[in-house]
Amino acid sequence: MLRYIYGSDLDQHERLAHSMFRDRACQFRDRLGWDVTVDQNGHERDEYDDLNPLYVIWEGPDGLHHGSMRFLPTTGRTMINEHFTEILGGGTIVSPLIWECTRFCLAQGAESRIAAALMLGGGELMRHFGVAHFAGVFDARMVRIYRMIGSSPEVLGSQGKGLERISVGLWEFTEDARRQVSRRAKVSPELSELWFQRSFGLTDERVPEIA
Amino acid sequence: MNIQPRPRLDMILEELERISEPAEMQAISESLREFFRVDHLVYHWVSAAGEQYGCGTYDRAWAQHYIEQDYMRIDPVIKGCYQRFHPVDWKQLDWSSKATQAFLKEAMSYGLGNQGYSIPLRGPNGQFALFTVNHRCDDDAWAAFTEEHRRELILCAHYFNQKALEFEPDRAPAMARQLSPREVDALTLLALGYGRSQVADTLSISEHTLRVYIESARFKLGAINTIHAVARALSQGLIVISTSAPSGAVSDPLTHRAAD
Numbered sequence: 001m002l003r004y005i006y007g008s009d010l011d012q013h014e015r016l017a018h019s020m021f022r023d024r025a026c027q028f029r030d031r032l033g034w035d036v037t038v039d040q041n042g043h044e045r046d047e048y049d050d051l052n053p054l055y056v057i058w059e060g061p062d063g064l065h066h067g068s069m070r071f072l073p074t075t076g077r078t079m080i081n082e083h084f085t086e087i088l089g090g091g092t093i094v095s096p097l098i099w100e101c102t103r104f105c106l107a108q109g110a111e112s113r114i115a116a117a118l119m120l121g122g123g124e125l126m127r128h129f130g131v132a133h134f135a136g137v138f139d140a141r142m143v144r145i146y147r148m149i150g151s152s153p154e155v156l157g158s159q160g161k162g163l164e165r166i167s168v169g170l171w172e173f174t175e176d177a178r179r180q181v182s183r184r185a186k187v188s189p190e191l192s193e194l195w196f197q198r199s200f201g202l203t204d205e206r207v208p209e210i211a
Numbered sequence: 212m213n214i215q216p217r218p219r220l221d222m223i224l225e226e227l228e229r230i231s232e233p234a235e236m237q238a239i240s241e242s243l244r245e246f247f248r249v250d251h252l253v254y255h256w257v258s259a260a261g262e263q264y265g266c267g268t269y270d271r272a273w274a275q276h277y278i279e280q281d282y283m284r285i286d287p288v289i290k291g292c293y294q295r296f297h298p299v300d301w302k303q304l305d306w307s308s309k310a311t312q313a314f315l316k317e318a319m320s321y322g323l324g325n326q327g328y329s330i331p332l333r334g335p336n337g338q339f340a341l342f343t344v345n346h347r348c349d350d351d352a353w354a355a356f357t358e359e360h361r362r363e364l365i366l367c368a369h370y371f372n373q374k375a376l377e378f379e380p381d382r383a384p385a386m387a388r389q390l391s392p393r394e395v396d397a398l399t400l401l402a403l404g405y406g407r408s409q410v411a412d413t414l415s416i417s418e419h420t421l422r423v424y425i426e427s428a429r430f431k432l433g434a435i436n437t438i439h440a441v442a443r444a445l446s447q448g449l450i451v452i453s454t455s456a457p458s459g460a461v462s463d464p465l466t467h468r469a470a471d
Binding site for chain 2: 006008009052054072073074075076085088089090091092093094095096097098125128129130132133135154156170172200201
């Protein structure tokens with residue numbers, strides 16, 4: 001199932017969080033060979049994990065992380081604005097309606113539908129929180145994965161060559177795209193909505209009516 | 212029935228930009244309430260040291276009572292927004308405890324409505340603030356309202372907070388909200404009367420990419436829509452167009468990128 005968890009609440013999901021940071025080490029250091037920091041717990045963490053980002057995580061029936069991504073609003077510190085402005089022709093992207101999406105990660109051997117499910121989760125954030133665009137940083141290997149799940153970003157600019165090529169891209173989320181990603185994820189829009197509401201406490205009528 | 216004409220949001224934001232005293236934010240909050248046609252609109256600032264500042268349309272007696280009782284401790288809105296950056300509908304919050312139920316009942320006796328929507332805001336040095344609209348209506352009407360106005364509310368909330376931060380006595384110099392070269396290009400062509408698809412074509416970008424540049428420029432300029440953003444960029448001299456220029460002048464905004 002999809003979970004939406006702020007960094008400040010990860011301690012309530014210790015096992016899930018532990019497996020997420022371990023899987024990130026496995027993907028970004030071991031498989032992609034990125035120059036990332038892995039701590040003594042085997043966790044790949046960077047400075048943006050300390051800014052209380054919102055994680056969208058696929059939790060498997062085993063209670064472990066199978067895939068995830070990380071969101072921060074572009075009104076605060078972001079990877080794009082601090083490290084990749086050259087790609088953007090020397091400027092920053094700043095708006096409360098544009099969030100940055102980074103560290104798209106899949107556990108090794110994760111079912112292919114999980115990538116699509118994560119995109120579906122991103123779409124829920126847009127629909128419910130007024131987000132108009134996601135901007136993200138990704139490398140050449142991710143391009144194929146995004147295409148496979150039917151959610152290719154639009155590339156704003158790139159630097160580097162071959163597999164080292166890093167791009168800044170954009171996602172938007174139309175109703176059509178939602179249905180398509182929902183089919184590939186094998187998660188109905190209704191179920192996705194339920195998971196979203198469960199994470200953000202929208203289901204219960206907890207405001208008592210005062211006559 | 213309210214038969215007064217609805218104020219224009221761009222005019223209210225122009226006024227917000229112009230004011231030079233913190234006390235003047237009160238009038239802006241009242242204008243915004245008129246615009247959104249809600250019972251209440253409130254801005255509530257909490258410093259890292261726990262000091263509170265606010266303005267808005269709640270009954271003053273309620274604001275005073277809130278501070279005297281130190282209700283910040285139990286207010287689910289504060290608790291539920293503090294470590295969040297998404298807009299929060301009050302229905303998402305936990306009002307189940309006895310203390311919070313009593314708190315809500317009391318708030319309503321001071322004229323607060325049953326519905327609320329709060330936008331968490333963050334500034335430098337642990338600054339935290341909330342921008343809230345509050346109203347009395349049923350859930351469906353409220354869902355329709357927040358759906359329709361969500362993005363306007365988010366933008367207004369941030370502009371309001373930026374203004375409040377300007378009034379901080381020892382604040383750090385404002386982070387430069389400089390337009391990027393591509394944002395300047397996009398706004399310049401729009402100012403010349405180009406349609407969106409023409410702008411996108413001219414800049415060899417897609418309309419989606421163009422929308423992101425316009426979105427980002429709009430926020431940096433404190434504007435509510437594209438026309439407003441173009442007007443602001445022109446009035447601040449961030450883009451320059453010569454009305455007598457021949458049509459060839461269109462290439463101007465493009466050539467400067469090569470010179471960067």
